[in-house]
Every structure is written in structure tokens, then in C-alpha cells.
Amino acid sequence: MLYHLLYPLHTTFSVFNVFRYITFRTIYASLTAFFICFLLGPWMIRKLGAMQVGQYIRDDGPKTHLDKAGTPTMGGTLIIISIIASILLWSDLTNYFVWIVLFVTIGYGTIGFIDDYLMQVKKQSKGLTVRKKLALQGIVALVTSLLVYASPDFSTQVTIPFFKNISPDFGWGYIIFSAFVIVGASNAVNLTDGLDGLAIGPMIIAASTYMIFAYVAGHVKISDYLQINYVIGSGELSIFCGALAGSGLGFLWFNAYPAQIFMGDVGSLSLGASLGTIAVITKQEILLLLVGGLFVMEALSVIFQVGFFKMTRGKRIFRMAPLHHHVELKGWPEPKVIVRFWIIAIALALLAMSTLKLR
Numbered sequence: 001m002l003y004h005l006l007y008p009l010h011t012t013f014s015v016f017n018v019f020r021y022i023t024f025r026t027i028y029a030s031l032t033a034f035f036i037c038f039l040l041g042p043w044m045i046r047k048l049g050a051m052q053v054g055q056y057i058r059d060d061g062p063k064t065h066l067d068k069a070g071t072p073t074m075g076g077t078l079i080i081i082s083i084i085a086s087i088l089l090w091s092d093l094t095n096y097f098v099w100i101v102l103f104v105t106i107g108y109g110t111i112g113f114i115d116d117y118l119m120q121v122k123k124q125s126k127g128l129t130v131r132k133k134l135a136l137q138g139i140v141a142l143v144t145s146l147l148v149y150a151s152p153d154f155s156t157q158v159t160i161p162f163f164k165n166i167s168p169d170f171g172w173g174y175i176i177f178s179a180f181v182i183v184g185a186s187n188a189v190n191l192t193d194g195l196d197g198l199a200i201g202p203m204i205i206a207a208s209t210y211m212i213f214a215y216v217a218g219h220v221k222i223s224d225y226l227q228i229n230y231v232i233g234s235g236e237l238s239i240f241c242g243a244l245a246g247s248g249l250g251f252l253w254f255n256a257y258p259a260q261i262f263m264g265d266v267g268s269l270s271l272g273a274s275l276g277t278i279a280v281i282t283k284q285e286i287l288l289l290l291v292g293g294l295f296v297m298e299a300l301s302v303i304f305q306v307g308f309f310k311m312t313r314g315k316r317i318f319r320m321a322p323l324h325h326h327v328e329l330k331g332w333p334e335p336k337v338i339v340r341f342w343i344i345a346i347a348l349a350l351l352a353m354s355t356l357k358l359r
Contacts, residue, residue: 076267
């Protein structure tokens with residue numbers, strides 16, 4: 001909105017020329033999202049507390065978590081509001097990809113909200129069933145993938161990190177592939193969201209990493225120099241990534257140990273899906289396994305645990321899944337688990353950044 005209102009004035013007042021720069025708008029989108037989260041956070045915590053929207057804690061989990069019962073959840077609503085407001089203010093709203101990412105964020109946020117609402121407000125113990133949740137996620141992901149596939153000049157080739165000459169073309173199968181990426185990213189982040197600040201920290205790191213990849217992919221000269229896919233219009237997604245990172249920082253102010261609020265499924269599902277969609281649009285789909293490596297580790301720990309448990313009729317690989325609960329039960333204090341997992345996320349993000357040159 002500000003871009004469309006103020007940039008046209010640059011012919012009269014040269015100061016407004018700064019609005020043409022994605023870097024400028026990314027910085028202020030980040031700050032806007034941060035301050036919205038920071039300022040609305042206390043009100044949201046009080047409101048959710050008054051509505052008795054408190055977190056349910058599993059009896060079979062780490063005993064140190066039992067005192068978290070009743071902490072307000074569904075705080076992801078605040079993150080989504082901050083992102084949307086910031087994007088509407090600072091983005092070029094004629095950009096096709098901006099609306100696609102907003103669509104998937106709101107779509108998955110709605111699924112998460114329904115699930116949280118049924119559990120926390122209606123007090124239904126399980127919320128949406130796994131089948132219903134995955135079905136709804138699949139529908140939104142397929143629609144999103146079709147929209148991306150239908151965008152002009154969009155390539156269905158898949159980039160393999162570290163190998164510049166290997167780019168398999170999936171054709172129409174790319175729709176299924178990209179939907180899988182979106183659903184997988186969404187649920188991986190959801191599984192990671194189990195400790196105070198554990199999910200939002202790596203999400204900020206991943207969003208900051210893809211902010212750079214989006215800018216590079218949308219810049220014809222830089223993308224050509226680095227020999228990566230040039231995607232017309234994808235640079236505008238740097239602003240979305242900046243807003244995501246900024247809102248994450250604002251939320252982390254209240255979500256840091258000991259947390260005053262949890263994001264709930266409304267936050268984790270939507271943030272994971274938006275990250276997956278940005279990875280698809282910027283043609284860095286496979287690289288998401290590295291950028292979001294911590295989320296992948298958490299998801300795989302659950303998959304392996306469940307599969308091994310069924311195959312061996314009761315035996316376990318980990319003391320408890322996801323992985324963060326396993327190391328907790330081995331004696332790591334919660335703050336140590338969180339910080340060490342953040343360190344892993346930073347290291348993986350740096351390794352992912354190196355692929356810009358190592359090809």
C-alpha cells in the first residue's frame with residue numbers, strides 16, 4: 001500500500017525513490033512486523049488467557065513440562081496478522097507470487113486455527129483427525145502448486161544443490177512434487193514446535209536465508225553471475241521473508257523461555273507452509289532439506305520412531321519423539337536444548353548459503 005501510494009511521488013520528491021528498492025522495503029517490512037507483534041503481544045496474551053485458551057500438556061512427556069499447562073496458545077494468529085499487515089504496507093501488490101504465498105499462509109493458518117479451536121476452545125481432545133488435517137493441507141498445497149505451475153515462464157526443473165549441471169525436469173509432475181514440499185515443510189515445523197522458542201528461532205534463521213535466495217533469484221544479473229535460476233518477480237518475496245523474520249523476532253520476545261505464549265498449530269503449520277512455498281518459487285526446493293535441516297531431523301525422528309515401534313512391536317529408537325524430547329529425557333535442560341538446536345540451524349543455514357558459490 002505504501003509502495004503504491006508513495007513511490008509514484010518520486011518524480012516530484014526524489015526521496016520517495018527509495019521505495020523502488022526491495023532491500024529498503026524488506027528492512028521496513030521486518031521492522032513493521034516486529035513492532036506489530038511486540039505491541040500487540042501483551043494484549044493477545046491477556047485475551048487468550050481470559051478465554052482460557054491454555055496449552056494441553058501430555059502426561060507421558062517430560063515432567064518438567066507439566067507446569068506449562070494453561071499457558072496461552074494460538075499465538076500464531078499474532079504472527080500471521082503481523083505478516084499480512086506488513087506485506088500489505090510494503091510489498092508490490094501487483095506481484096503474482098506475493099498473493100500465492102499469502103494464500104498458502106492464510107490457508108494453512110486457517111487449518112491450524114480450526115484444529116487449535118476445537119482442542120483449546122471446544123475442548124475436543126484431538127481436534128481435527130490426522131486424515132482430515134492432511135486432506136485439507138493437501139488440497140491447499142495442490143491449489144498453491146497449480147498456481148505456481150501456471151505462472152508465466154515458470155520452470156519445472158528442480159535444482160540440485162552443489163551440482164549446477166543436474167536439473168531434472170518433472171513436467172506436470174512438478175505439481176505433485178511441490179505440493180509434497182509444502183505439506184512436508186508445514187508438518188516438519190509443526191513437529192519441532194515443542195519447547196519455548198525452539199521452532200520460531202530456526203524459522204527466523206530459515207526465513208532470513210531464503211530472503212537472500214529470493215532476492216538473488218529475482219535479480220537477473222546476480223542470478224546469471226551465480227548461475228542459479230532467474231525467476232521473474234521472485235525478488236519481491238524477500239519482503240515476505242523479512243516480514244516473517246521480523247514477526248518471528250517479535251513473537252520470540254514473548255515465546256522465549258519461559259514462554260508466556262505458544263504459537264499453536266495456527267502458527268507452526270502456516271509458517272512451515274509459507275517457507276515451503278517460497279522454496280518452490282525460488283527454485284531452491286531441495287535446498288530446503290539443508291536450510292530447514294533441523295525441522296527435517298525432528299520429523300524423521302518421529303517417522304523412524306513410529307515405524308520402528310510398529311515393526312518391532314513396542315521397541316523404540318529414542319526415549320521419546322520428536323528428537324528434542326529425547327535429549328531432554330537424557331538430561332539436557334530445556335534452555336540448553338533450545339540454544340544448541342538454534343546453533344545447528346545457523347550452521348546448516350550457512351552451509352546452504354555456500355551453495356551460491358559451490359556449484
